[in-house]
Amino acid sequence: xxxxxxxxxxxxxxxxxxxxxxxxxxxxxxxxxxxxxxxxxxxxxxxxxxxxxxxxxxxxxxxxxxxxxxxxxxxxxxxxxxxx
Numbered sequence: 001x002x003x004x005x006x007x008x009x010x011x012x013x014x015x016x017x018x019x020x021x022x023x024x025x026x027x028x029x030x031x032x033x034x035x036x037x038x039x040x041x042x043x044x045x046x047x048x049x050x051x052x053x054x055x056x057x058x059x060x061x062x063x064x065x066x067x068x069x070x071x072x073x074x075x076x077x078x079x080x081x082x083x084x
Contacts, residue, residue, distance in 0.1 A: 008016055030038055 006012070032038055
């Protein structure tokens, strides 16, 4: 099977080179050397915001759970479930 290569011409070369320049800037700006995403300071802000939301939701759930337990359950003393 034959291999083909794009005929770029002068305009095509300029476009390809411009694209490569943009790609290089993107890589330098957003990617670490290993290919992972650079998170920077924004990651801390996003993580902190998510943690606050999680704490609020979990805290709210625990309040509801506590109210449910207090309203509908009672603690048995040791041996209370054994027959006399």
